[in-house]
Amino acid sequence: MDHYTDYATGAPLADTKAPEGPIAERWDTRRFAAKLVNPANRRKHTVIVVGTGLAGGSAGATLAEQGYHVQQFCYQDSPRRAHSIAAQGGINAAKNYRNDGDSIHRLFYDTVKGGDFRSRESNVHRLAQISVEIIDQCVAQGVPFAREYGGLLDTRSFGGVQVSRTFYARGQTGQQLLLGAYQALSRQIAAGNVEMHPRTEMLDLVVVGGRARGIVARDLITGEITTHLADAVVLASGGYGNVFYLSTNAMNSNATAVWRAHRRGAWFANPCFTQIHPTCIPRTGDHQSKLTLMSESLRNDGRIWVPRTKGDTRAPGDIPEAERDYYLERIYPSFGNLVPRDIASRAAKNVCDEGRGVGPGGQGVYLDFADAIARMGRKAVEQKYGNLFEMYQRITAEDPYEVPMRIYPAVHYTMGGLWVDYDLQTTIPGLFAIGEANFSDHGANRLGASALMQGLADGYFVLPATINDYLARNPGHDTVDAAHPAVAGAVAETKERLHRLISVDGDRTADSFHREIGELMWEYCGMARTEEGLRKALDRIPQIREEFWRRIKVPGTEAEFNQSLERANRVVDYLELAELMCLDALHRAESCGGHFREESQTPDGEAARRDEEFSYAAAWEFTGTGDAPVLHKEDLVFEYVHPTQRSYA
Amino acid sequence: MRLTLRVWRQKNDRSPGAMKEYPVDGVSPDMSFLEMLDTLNERLTLEGEEPIAFDHDCREGICGACSLVINGDAHGPERTTACQLHMRSFRDGDTVDVEPWRAAAFPVVRDLVVDRSAFDRIIQAGGYVSVPTGAAPEAHATPVPKAAADAAFEHAECIGCGACVAACPNGSAMLFTSAKVNHLNVLPQGAPERETRVLDMVAQMDAEGFGGCTLTGECATACPKGIPLTSITSMNKEWLRANRKVSRD
Numbered sequence: 001m002d003h004y005t006d007y008a009t010g011a012p013l014a015d016t017k018a019p020e021g022p023i024a025e026r027w028d029t030r031r032f033a034a035k036l037v038n039p040a041n042r043r044k045h046t047v048i049v050v051g052t053g054l055a056g057g058s059a060g061a062t063l064a065e066q067g068y069h070v071q072q073f074c075y076q077d078s079p080r081r082a083h084s085i086a087a088q089g090g091i092n093a094a095k096n097y098r099n100d101g102d103s104i105h106r107l108f109y110d111t112v113k114g115g116d117f118r119s120r121e122s123n124v125h126r127l128a129q130i131s132v133e134i135i136d137q138c139v140a141q142g143v144p145f146a147r148e149y150g151g152l153l154d155t156r157s158f159g160g161v162q163v164s165r166t167f168y169a170r171g172q173t174g175q176q177l178l179l180g181a182y183q184a185l186s187r188q189i190a191a192g193n194v195e196m197h198p199r200t201e202m203l204d205l206v207v208v209g210g211r212a213r214g215i216v217a218r219d220l221i222t223g224e225i226t227t228h229l230a231d232a233v234v235l236a237s238g239g240y241g242n243v244f245y246l247s248t249n250a251m252n253s254n255a256t257a258v259w260r261a262h263r264r265g266a267w268f269a270n271p272c273f274t275q276i277h278p279t280c281i282p283r284t285g286d287h288q289s290k291l292t293l294m295s296e297s298l299r300n301d302g303r304i305w306v307p308r309t310k311g312d313t314r315a316p317g318d319i320p321e322a323e324r325d326y327y328l329e330r331i332y333p334s335f336g337n338l339v340p341r342d343i344a345s346r347a348a349k350n351v352c353d354e355g356r357g358v359g360p361g362g363q364g365v366y367l368d369f370a371d372a373i374a375r376m377g378r379k380a381v382e383q384k385y386g387n388l389f390e391m392y393q394r395i396t397a398e399d400p401y402e403v404p405m406r407i408y409p410a411v412h413y414t415m416g417g418l419w420v421d422y423d424l425q426t427t428i429p430g431l432f433a434i435g436e437a438n439f440s441d442h443g444a445n446r447l448g449a450s451a452l453m454q455g456l457a458d459g460y461f462v463l464p465a466t467i468n469d470y471l472a473r474n475p476g477h478d479t480v481d482a483a484h485p486a487v488a489g490a491v492a493e494t495k496e497r498l499h500r501l502i503s504v505d506g507d508r509t510a511d512s513f514h515r516e517i518g519e520l521m522w523e524y525c526g527m528a529r530t531e532e533g534l535r536k537a538l539d540r541i542p543q544i545r546e547e548f549w550r551r552i553k554v555p556g557t558e559a560e561f562n563q564s565l566e567r568a569n570r571v572v573d574y575l576e577l578a579e580l581m582c583l584d585a586l587h588r589a590e591s592c593g594g595h596f597r598e599e600s601q602t603p604d605g606e607a608a609r610r611d612e613e614f615s616y617a618a619a620w621e622f623t624g625t626g627d628a629p630v631l632h633k634e635d636l637v638f639e640y641v642h643p644t645q646r647s648y649a
Numbered sequence: 650m651r652l653t654l655r656v657w658r659q660k661n662d663r664s665p666g667a668m669k670e671y672p673v674d675g676v677s678p679d680m681s682f683l684e685m686l687d688t689l690n691e692r693l694t695l696e697g698e699e700p701i702a703f704d705h706d707c708r709e710g711i712c713g714a715c716s717l718v719i720n721g722d723a724h725g726p727e728r729t730t731a732c733q734l735h736m737r738s739f740r741d742g743d744t745v746d747v748e749p750w751r752a753a754a755f756p757v758v759r760d761l762v763v764d765r766s767a768f769d770r771i772i773q774a775g776g777y778v779s780v781p782t783g784a785a786p787e788a789h790a791t792p793v794p795k796a797a798a799d800a801a802f803e804h805a806e807c808i809g810c811g812a813c814v815a816a817c818p819n820g821s822a823m824l825f826t827s828a829k830v831n832h833l834n835v836l837p838q839g840a841p842e843r844e845t846r847v848l849d850m851v852a853q854m855d856a857e858g859f860g861g862c863t864l865t866g867e868c869a870t871a872c873p874k875g876i877p878l879t880s881i882t883s884m885n886k887e888w889l890r891a892n893r894k895v896s897r898d
């Protein structure tokens with residue numbers, strides 16, 4: 001362990017693609033400076049896109065519309081099932097349709113502040129600018145957003161902001177936006193511009209001459225290992241929240257694509273920045289396989305509380321008003337129940353740690369709609385949240401119209417990811433990362449309804465503009481074929497790894513290791529982190545890894561449909577990524593956003609940033625499994641939003 | 650709880666399959682049906698038997714990956730997806746049959762996993778609005794009456810799981826196809842391609858080998874998202890209208 005934490009600090013990192021000049025003009029400046037590929041030449045270029053969520057689906061469709069040949073991959077049986085589909089609440093856009101003082105600059109400001117001043121100003125401003133175009137695009141595709149009686153789009157407010165800029169489609173906004181992207185992609189598949197490979201999982205990146213030139217993938221039905229070569233590779237493979245085992249991610253969401261790219265030379269930025277979402281359904285037992293989010297839009301009308309006194313076991317209805325503690329309203333009177341996610345999550349943890357939590361194991365707080373039902377009537381509440389209430393009732397067998405919901409925080413989103421420049425290009429030329437797979441826009445904490453915005457901004461608008469520049473500047477790639485040593489080497493390594501997983505023939509399942517690493521991460525690298533705890537985790541992880549390779553049991557063979565093998569291979573990568581997350585959390589001896597170091601807090605228990613030492617993005621360079629990585633710092637410069645202690649009181 | 654599961658086991662699309670019996674003990678009523686299968690699979694793995702393959706992903710009832718016929722019903726006894734079905738819907742001592750979707754157009758891949766790519770090809774035939782990125786007008790340029798927006802949403806909720814096909818005695822994909830046709834055809838944005846959409850999607854549906862619709866209504870009963878049976882009658886109207894219009898033009 002001493003060896004691993006003994007990391008070196010390498011050369012600082014600069015984003016060479018972000019233009020100078022007034023922030024509102026930078027995106028135009030960059031687009032004009034970017035070289036274009038002649039339309040007639042575009043079809044000669046192949047671009048690989050891994051993933052078909054909001055970022056990947058929209059990117060694949062748009063690149064194909066531009067005339068590129070796209071090879072697209074997803075592990076699901078259909079591109080329509082990517083996990084963006086589960087996003088409930090909404091998508092932010094600075095349309096200011098409400099005339100409530102919103103603007104591009106305010107969305108930019110809110111996002112930089114919400115991210116606790118650990119994101120890049122240029123990127124965030126561009127995101128805010130593009131937000132308005134996204135709504136136009138999705139409406140034109142037929143996305144059935146909620147509308148007012150006058151036929152215009154409805155909006156609502158969301159955690160951490162004071163304007164109403166969140167567009168939504170009941171509690172299924174992600175589904176509707178994803179189907180829009182999927183349909184655009186389907187049109188391009190039918191036109192022959194996108195070659196779609198469902199049930200095909202990327203297992204390695206092919207780098208030739210320092211450039212990303214393809215991927216190694218596994219056909220999940222036949223087990224065949226295939227190679228796919230291209231002029232550029234785009235990773236849109238999502239976040240790595242499943243390292244915690246229990247999270248709101250889909251069961252098969254995984255970190256393999258980004259981690260394998262990291263091992264091939266793409267630096268990984270801010271891996272410890274993970275988001276714990278405050279409103280999830282508490283776990284019920286050891287059989288729990290995943291956690292279910294309840295949209296935070298519920299916080300608009302629900303009131304969060306716990307009993308005033310410890311160990312109060314009365315039914316919620318029997319606890320009189322005076323003996324309830326609406327702790328968010330008490331501690332944060334101006335934002336109340338709408339404080340950002342990191343703050344709401346930590347507050348829930350604190351009251352539960354005090355012994356005031358409710359439900360089995362005391363790991364829950366109430367989210368109460370009694371006042372909302374009294375104020376608006378049951379019908380109006382049903383109209384707004386009906387499907388969420390039904391979902392809650394189905395899972396818990398409790399009726400939230402009668403009994404307050406019980407909620408508890410759960411891992412939901414990862415702000416960290418592959419380091420990318422303003423063009424969304426990683427440190428490997430020709431390898432781009434978009435959506436949750438990159439690190440760029442949310443800093444240390446993502447605001448609600450901003451993930452959908454970023455995924456679609458990257459996929460529809462940013463990447464299709466910037467990838468042109470790369471392809472135009474690198475027009476005459478040498479042809480690479482499967483016999484090239486770099487390709488053959490990546491294939492051989494992949495086959496060897498899968499074969500080794502099967503041949504260990506031990507006595508523990510992949511799930512048992514996944515649970516173990518997940519519990520360790522939740523304990524020591526979850527909502528609150530300490531140097532002592534992180535060191536403990538860093539001691540333990542190599543031991544688990546060693547045990548994994550000694551005791552793993554994977555039934556069946558490589559050459560068939562084998563879900564156990566799929567899982568085990570993902571756990572291999574979690575066992576390495578977890579170590580980097582802990583090291584990143586250990587080295588960042590400050591609190592910021594979702595990263596709360598107990599040693600760095602204000603007297604009233606809020607996150608205390610240490611800007612002088614830590615106002616940078618930490619990009620880690622891989623040097624070998626279990627070997628100390630090299631830290632490269634990208635200094636964050638704030639010209640427009642002056643860093644202040646976040647205050648939501 | 651203690652259950653007896655009878656599960657369809659089939660190695661691949663070339664091998665024959667059969668039901669196999671597994672006793673399962675220690676089932677908690679709070680488990681989802683899939684979590685119950687997880688615990689069985691953990692046991693099978695350690696006993697050296699190959700675990701049961703089944704499709705699943707979000708486990709929140711929205712991705713549409715689940716595809717289990719439980720005791721003869723698509724997604725089982727509750728009107729939801731199998732991942733949102735909890736063991737409290739069963740009684741101690743029950744025998745439970747678990748099979749894959751059964752339809753000519755959904756060949757079995759392995760055990761409980763089927764190939765639903767026919768659905769993707771129906772969407773590719775016209776289930777979209779042709780609007781390239783960047784070509785969109787300002788969102789408020791076209792107000793959409795709330796009733797139309799709500800109707801579009803009701804149909805757009807389809808998760809593409811295929812329960813409608815599995816429940817239909819004819820293996821018909823009418824409900825799936827009509828959900829997308831209606832979603833887009835009631836909106837002003839979908840109007841320019843209204844006729845080609847319904848004609849092309851229905852033609853693709855037929856080409857995929859789905860059965861004909863005799864309006865038994867099993868599909869709408871099984872649909873976890875509550876897509877209404879009237880979706881099919883609306884699509885029939887759209888199809889007749891489009892045929893008349895195309896033959897006139």
